[in-house]
Amino acid sequence: MKDIIREIIEDGITVKxxxxxxxxxxIIGAADKIAESVSSGNKLLLFGNGGSAADxxxxxxxxxxxxxxxxxxxxxLALTTDTSVLTSIGNDYSFDDIFYKQVLALxxxxxxAIGISTSGNSKNVIKAIEAARENGLFTxxxxxxxxxxxxxxxxxxxxxxxxxxxxxxxxMTLGHILCELVDRKLFPEKF
Numbered sequence: 001m002k003d004i005i006r007e008i009i010e011d012g013i014t015v016k017x018x019x020x021x022x023x024x025x026x027i028i029g030a031a032d033k034i035a036e037s038v039s040s041g042n043k044l045l046l047f048g049n050g051g052s053a054a055d056x057x058x059x060x061x062x063x064x065x066x067x068x069x070x071x072x073x074x075x076x077l078a079l080t081t082d083t084s085v086l087t088s089i090g091n092d093y094s095f096d097d098i099f100y101k102q103v104l105a106l107x108x109x110x111x112x113a114i115g116i117s118t119s120g121n122s123k124n125v126i127k128a129i130e131a132a133r134e135n136g137l138f139t140x141x142x143x144x145x146x147x148x149x150x151x152x153x154x155x156x157x158x159x160x161x162x163x164x165x166x167x168x169x170x171x172m173t174l175g176h177i178l179c180e181l182v183d184r185k186l187f188p189e190k191f
Contacts, residue, residue, distance in 0.1 A: 015166045016173060019159055027174065030155055031181035033138055037112045038063070039186055043075035045107055045137070047099040047128055048116030051168050052142075053080035055116055059175035067179040069190040074182070077106065079128075099128035109136030118167045120147020120158075129153055142171045 020027075034044060044063060046056035056078040063076035079102045080086070089098045099115075107113060113132035115125040120143035129152050132139050141153030144167040150156045157174055159167040184191055 011163070012166055012169050015159065015161045015163075016170055019157075019170050019174075022160075023157060026155065026157065027177055028181065030140055030157075031178050031185060033140075033155070034112050034178060035182045035185040037110060037138065038074045038076075038182070040110060041075075042108065042110040042112070043077060044112050044114065045077055045079055045103065045132070046114045046116065047079040047102075048125060048142075049080075049122055051164075052116035052118060052122075052125075052171070053078075055142075055168065055171050055175060056080050056114070058172065059114070059179070062175070062179045063182070067176070067183055069183055069187060071183060071187045071190060074186075079103070079106075096123045096127055099124050100131050103128045103131045103137070104135070107132055107135055107137050111137045112140060113137045114140045114142060115149060115153065116142040116171060117147065117149050118144045118164050118171075120144060120149040122149075125149060126152060142174065143167075 038044060046060050048056050057080055060076040060078040063074040079099050086098050089101050103113060115129045117125040126148050129139050139153040141149040141156045143149045143158050146158050150158055159170040161167050
């Protein structure tokens with residue numbers, strides 16, 4: 001059992017290191033885009049399914065409340081949290097529309113939309129990213145090896161792993177890094 005634990009930890013470290021080496025400049029670019037958006041009065045919309053829904057909520061909470069420093073709240077919204085909206089859209093239309101309709105209702109040009117899908121093929125994430133792009137939102141995809149999401153988003157973070165847990169671990173680390181970089185860009189005096 002201890003060998004299994006070590007193997008899981010080592011695999012996670014390896015995947016994160018490879019991701020950081022390959023994506024450092026892209027991460028800085030995403031942080032710049034998010035900082036520009038929220039400092040201009042726009043917002044960050046996040047969405048995904050299952051564990052990715054939880055990641056969307058977690059990242060949104062870090063922006064709205066705080067991450068490492070005391071600072072004003074930053075506008076971020078997880079589109080995964082309103083059960084009445086989710087179930088009414090799912091019931092009246094389709095589960096594929098649950099994020100799409102919210103992007104149409106809440107998204108504005110200048111906002112940033114982050115779609116999270118470990119497979120890169122979640123229909124509801126794809127449809128929302130398409131709507132976001134059509135409506136002038138800057139789109140970011142968090143995915144595994146790619147899928148359709150990698151073809152549609154303006155900026156793509158693909159994790160080179162076939163293990164869903166490792167992909168999600170990188171996505172959460174990426175969310176934390178983006179929070180910290182945005183804070184450092186907007187509130188340098190606090191560091």
